[in-house]
Structures are given as C-alpha cells and as structure tokens.
Amino acid sequence: MAVAGAEATSPTSLLLFGSLEASPSVFVSGGAKVALDRVDREGFVALANLGAGRRREGALTRDSIVGAVVFGYQWFPEWGVVAAYAGPEGTMDVLSGCSCVQVLPARFGLRLHGEVWARPSDDTLLTATLILGSTRMSAWGRLSWGYRFWGTYLGPELAHYRDETGYAKWNVGLHATDFALGRFSLRLAAGLQMASARRDTAAYVGLTAWTPW
Structure with missing residues (x-):
C-alpha cells in the first residue's frame, strides 16, 4: 500500500487507508497514518497496518495475518514526496490441506518501508x-508511471513479491491513481499475475482507498 503521496491535499494529522488484491491469491489490509503535525507536511510520521491473506502452496493453503507499526520521516521536495520507515512486524500462519491443519507459531521481526511519489512534470x-520484512525474509516492491487524464493518473505498473517459503509472484498491469469518490481517493489496478505456485498466468485486480480523518 503506497501512502507517501496520498495526502497532498489533506489538512489533518490522520489518514485512513485500505487495500485489496484479488487473484488466485487474496490479500486485504487496512491501517492508519499519523503525523505529529499534518500528513501533508514534512516531519515525523507513523504507520499502523494489519492485513490477512490466503494463497496456494502446492497441495497446501496458507492463511496469514500480518501486522506492523513503523515509524519514520517524510520529505516534500519540489518534485514530490519521499518517506522512510522502520519498526516491528508480526505474522501468524495456518497451513491446511491433505486432511490436516497446522497452526504455525507467531513470528516477530523488523520491517523496513520506503516510498517515492515523484512528479517529473505537471x-x-x-x-x-519497497517493503522488506524479517519475519518471512520477504520483499515486496512496486513501480508505476502515469499520465494525467481528467485529474487521474493512468499508466503501467510492475510489482514483485517473494519470501523464504519459495513463493514468488509478478504483477504486470495498468493502474488509475488518485481519483475521487466522495471523500475517498482511490487507486485501481488490473493485469496479469505470474506466481511460483502456478505454471500459467492469471488475472489480478487491486483496489486502494484513502481518506483524511
């Protein structure tokens, strides 16, 4: 979930956000961003996030709960927003399949989170x-570019995730970022996903929403 540049017009100190990615695997999350002053100004910020997901791993299904609270700083150069965070994260997993259910012990570690929202032109x-986590030795990254049409940025995106279990996936698609629906700002994405658990490609869709509070 990218939130560094999501608050450009918010005069508040709290931003709520949520996201959903649906494909053969599913992940949903929600959280909040809190600033000491305002979320649209340079300064210290914190992110709290909790998510749940399900994915196939061969003959098994993995259900996961992932949470983190990270602290950092955001900068507002003339061309955009840069933010960097670090803090604790935790995960809990349940493996099911082959007539058995295994609840794995909760794990705790460190998360590093960095974002850049740059506007090379108007x-x-x-x-x-980029988000790195030590509980699963995981890495998730996304790059996107967009050109503004009628107030919304449209363009391609590329995302990749992998962790110590050997699971990995690539998303290649298109996104529409920063369009309004009432008091909410939205990001929509859709495309093709290639995952290590499958030998073919499948469609994915993603939705992110955020709003000042």
Missing part, C-alpha cells in the same frame, strides 16, 4: 515502493 506521476 502531468506525470512516478511511484516506487
């Missing part, structure tokens, strides 16, 4: 997000 947006 009508273009370039975003980069």
